[in-house]
Ligand SMILES: Nc1ncnc2c1ncn2[C@@H]1O[C@H](COP(=O)(O)OP(=O)(O)O)[C@@H](O)[C@H]1O
């Protein structure tokens with residue numbers, strides 16, 4: 311069988327792996343592993359981003375007292391992730407394929423060193439034919455430290471790993487042009503990158519076990535497609551869905567986001583996705599803003615900086631804000647904030663944000 315891509319990220323949503331009563335749907339899981347194995351055997355490199363930790367843990371422990379939502383999530387995910395990865399391990403072993411667990415947090419995407427460590431880990435796994443199975447480390451990611459949902463995480467992984475495509479499997483065939491329960495609504499088959507406003511179609515309702523909903527899925531998909539990666543939203547509950555979606559010439563019902571043609575450097579991709587992790591702000595004067603947003607590739611020099619707000623370390627992500635208070639981009643700091651403050655206004659020293667580490671909105 312000939313497939314369209316050679317390197318893909320596949321996100322499996324909570325509700326794909328969960329039965330109506332909230333328990334883990336091992337039959338579905340097993341079917342998806344068979345499909346990933348089929349792709350793997352045809353030379354497609356796959357990274358799985360799998361939800362389901364909280365759902366798998368729920369049926370395993372009965373807390374002695376009523377738990378607050380954070381404690382419940384920590385308890386269920388701690389137990390459930392062990393159960394989930396164990397199942398995957400056994401299921402892949404039946405195909406003589408090794409898989410491995412990668413747990414991550416939002417913080418790990420904010421520092422370039424952690425980011426590269428994660429990337430390296432998954433590269434070495436793929437190189438050795440091991441399938442990485444990624445999930446958020448729900449035991450320690452709570453409240454504002456959490457990803458919006460695993461769609462956000464899967465977008466970051468797809469960009470980080472330079473994937474050809476990101477396949478988001480949910481419990482629905484794709485994005486409908488109306489309420490999915492309305493018989494007149496149909497699946498939008500193709501979306502051209504980030505240009506289309508989808509908010510009028512997408513309901514804010516979510517499936518019973520999902521966290522983010524379709525609207526986050528759409529905005530992540532548009533952002534990822536804008537970076538040159540095809541995104542497909544399809545129904546993970548359908549038989550043999552992955553090969554059917556990915557075979558050359560596929561006509562399977564799904565929503566496909568057409569990737570932008572422009573090539574973007576991998577560092578810039580990381581920075582573009584990292585705004586949410588920014589540790590501080592760099593305020594600049596009008597002249598500097600004009601230079602940065604002009605046609606020439608220009609680095610941000612300390613001579614044009616008017617203020618530095620917040621504390622950050624060298625290599626942390628920072629926001630770049632113009633004179634009118636509007637953010638113009640994000641970048642990776644070349645100095646820590648303490649040193650940068652003392653150097654404001656200086657010329658002829660290394661830039662505060664080098665052009666290669668600068669992403670303008
Ligand atoms: N226009 C739409 N098209 C498709 N699904 C929609 C739309 N508007 C809202 N939804 C809802 O989004 C749900 C999928 O999002 P979500 O619950 O986050 O899934 P997952 O757990 O797979 O990430 C669907 O089950 C559907 O109820």
Ligand SMILES: N[C@@H](CCC(=O)OP(=O)(O)O)C(=O)O
Pocket residue numbers: 322323324325360361362363364365387445446448458459460461519520521522523
């Ligand atoms: N990390 C969580 C999944 C959270 C989540 O956002 O799930 P999803 O709605 O499928 O994107 C878990 O494994 O239970």
